[in-house]
Every structure is written in C-alpha cells, then in structure tokens.
Amino acid sequence: MNVAGGSANAPLWGALCVVAASVLWGTTGTAATFAPSVSPLAIGAVAMGIGGLLQALYAVSAIAGQWPGLLDRWRLVFFGAAAVAVYPLAFYSSMRLSGVAVGTVVSIGSAPVAAALVERFADGKPLTRRWMAGALLGVTGAALLSFTSHGPEGSASAANPWLSLAGIGLGLVAGATYALYSWAAHRLIGGGVSSRAAMGAVFGLGGFLLMPVLALTGRPLLDSWTNFSVGAYMALVPMFAGYVLFGWGLARIRASTATGISLLETVVAAVLAVLVVGERLPLPGWLGAAVVILSLFILTPRQSGGRPLPPPAPARERLAEQQSGAQSHQ
Numbered sequence: 001m002n003v004a005g006g007s008a009n010a011p012l013w014g015a016l017c018v019v020a021a022s023v024l025w026g027t028t029g030t031a032a033t034f035a036p037s038v039s040p041l042a043i044g045a046v047a048m049g050i051g052g053l054l055q056a057l058y059a060v061s062a063i064a065g066q067w068p069g070l071l072d073r074w075r076l077v078f079f080g081a082a083a084v085a086v087y088p089l090a091f092y093s094s095m096r097l098s099g100v101a102v103g104t105v106v107s108i109g110s111a112p113v114a115a116a117l118v119e120r121f122a123d124g125k126p127l128t129r130r131w132m133a134g135a136l137l138g139v140t141g142a143a144l145l146s147f148t149s150h151g152p153e154g155s156a157s158a159a160n161p162w163l164s165l166a167g168i169g170l171g172l173v174a175g176a177t178y179a180l181y182s183w184a185a186h187r188l189i190g191g192g193v194s195s196r197a198a199m200g201a202v203f204g205l206g207g208f209l210l211m212p213v214l215a216l217t218g219r220p221l222l223d224s225w226t227n228f229s230v231g232a233y234m235a236l237v238p239m240f241a242g243y244v245l246f247g248w249g250l251a252r253i254r255a256s257t258a259t260g261i262s263l264l265e266t267v268v269a270a271v272l273a274v275l276v277v278g279e280r281l282p283l284p285g286w287l288g289a290a291v292v293i294l295s296l297f298i299l300t301p302r303q304s305g306g307r308p309l310p311p312p313a314p315a316r317e318r319l320a321e322q323q324s325g326a327q328s329h330q
Contacts, residue, residue, distance in 0.1 A: 014252025017245045018261045024242040026268025028234055029100035030276050032092060035230040038220045040096040044088030045214035046221060046231040051239025052084060052207025058244070059200025066197040073188060077201050080184030083177040084206025089213065091174035098167025100277055104269035106171030107178065109142030112260040114179035119256050122183070131256060134298030137291055138263040144288025179259055181206070185247065186255040199247035263292050 032043045056063065063070065070077055095103030112135045119125040181202060188198035221231045249258055267289045273279040 010252045014249040015257070015261055017249035018253070018258045019264055021242040021245040021249065022262045022264040023268055024238040024245075025262070026104070026265040027272060028092075028238050029095045029104050029269050030272040031230055031233055031238075032095065033100065033277050035221075035227040037223065038227050038230070039217050040092035041089055041213055042217040042221060043231070043234065044092040045210045046218060047092075047234035047239045048084060048088035048203075049207045049210030049214050050231075050235035051243065052203035052205075052210070054207075054235065054240045055243060056200045056204025056207065058240070059196045059204070062194050062197035063200050063204075066193050069191070069193050070188075070197065070201050073191060073193075076184050076188060077205060080181045080188075080202040081205035081209060083181035083184065084203055085209040087174055087177040087181065088210070090170045090177065094167045094171040094174055096167070097170065098164040099279055100269055100273040102164065103167055103171050104273075105142045105266045106168050107174035108259075108262055108265050109139055110172050110175030111178045111182075112138060112256060112263065114176045115182060115256040115259040118179055118183045119254065123187075125254070125256075127256075130298060131260065134295045135256075135260050137298065138260055138295035141288040141291030141293075141295060142263060142266050144284050144291065179255070182246075182250065182255040182259055186250045186258075189247075189251050195247040195251035199243060199250075203243060260295070263295060267292050 028047065032038075032040070035043065091103070091107050094107055097103070098106070116127055116131070116135065120127060185195075185198050185202050188202070189195050193201075218231075221227050246258070246262075249261075253261075270279075270285065270289060
C-alpha cells in the first residue's frame, strides 16, 4: 500500500486504514460471547497481550533501527504501554457487565472527546469547528445506540441495572485509555519514529505488562477448542492486523480524528450484537447507527487540493536541521 505521508491523498488513506481497523475491532465483542466461560480479564489479556507481542515481533527490525529515538522518549513509550494494558481489561469487562452494544458504544464513543481534550491541553491543538460538529454527531449517535439497546433476555445487565452502570463506568475508563495510547503513539510518530516502530514498542511493552494477567486468568482458554479459537482470533485479526492498520492511519491523521472515525466500531458491534448475540436494538438505536455513519463523512479529512501536507512539527524541525547541516558541508 503506497500511502506516502507527504502525498495529497495521505489523510484519506489514513482515514480508510482506521475505518478498516474499526470494522475488525467491531467483531471482538461478539467473538468474546462464544467463550462465556472465559473471564473478560482473560479475553482482554490474550487479545491485547498476545496481539501486542506480535506487533513487537512484526516491528522488531524497525524498533532496533530506531532504538535511540525510542529510548529518548521512554516515558512516552511506557505511558502509552500502560494505557494499552489497562484498556482491554476495562473494555471487555464493560461489555460483559453492560452488554456488547452498550459496552462498545460507551468505550469507543467517549474516546474522541478524551482524545480531543488530551490534544488540547497536552499539545495546545485547537478544536476545529468541523471536528466538533462531527464528534458531536458521532457521540450523539453513540448515545442513542447505548440508551436504546438491550441485552438478551436473562442477561446479567437486564437483571441488575447496577451491573450495567458499573459496565458504563468501565467503558469510560476504556475510552480514556484508548485516547491516551492513541495520542502517545501519534506523538511518537510525529517525533520522527516510524509508525511500525512506535506501534511495536508501545503495544509490545503493553502486551508484556498483560502477561501476568493472562497467566493468572487464562487457563479456561485451553479448556476447549472453541475457547482457544476465540483467543487466537482476537489476538491475530482485530488486535494484530487491526492495530497495524491503525498505526498506518495514525501516521497520516490526528489522534482525535482517528478516534472519531473509530466510532464506526460501535455500529459494527451493535449490528453483530443484534444479528448474532440476540441483543435488541429498537428504531432509535438504528437511527443512532445512521448518525454515527454520517459523522464519519464529516470527520474524514478532505484531500488537500493536490498540495503535499507538511510533516508534523518535530519532523519539520529535524528536516530543517538536516538541510542546514547539508548546506554547511557543501
């Protein structure tokens, strides 16, 4: 895939990569329901833990080649890795307590707001009117999905509303950590680290941090081929392949834009929850899904009219230094 970061079409390709990743992520909640005897902590640990280690293995040459830059930014790498480790534990616990549709919608629906706040206060980036309009639409649609969807008859969330509230709280934690590791990876990429090395380092370390959780909770994954297959699918497809696509996207669009586009995951998760799991989604919920999809057209970056996009600020500074150094040798 030729999506050079300096081309006029780079933002569009970056957005499409995030869309593809979001579709893959949207299958995780439904896949987890096929292994009900496996705890959400084990599901999260095997999905993001093994998937993260595979990311590091995939990027080992890039990490080795850019090790000095990663070491200089070790605090940012560790911060992102810690968010990676917390995210799946909160996300899958949220879905187990409040249902696939609600857990996914709250987790992913709250991420764009969290990402925008992080960029505003950490990087001083202004919030554009276009982004605010798209994010408002997306979060409104996600809220409609959340408040009108219901777990299947006899589910824990249907019997005990307090469990659903606890799941919503964990979903907010998941949304915040999703925004934080997206921002950390995007900032590493903006600082001159390749997307492959940045994602490999952050997710590899995050996966390593999840290994003790997997060791303590993962035994049921070996109890049946179904459980094992669910764990393998989660690690290989949505987590490994999905985050490779997400890394390509983060190299070309802002973290707040990427988390906004990933609201598509909520639609995929809600539709699969209805069609496969047996959850109920009345007409307002389907309207919410349509609103989320509409928000994607607003959040997706437009082409820049044929003019190459400038690299991120740290990369521009480094390029200027290289050019001045080259001129001094002439």
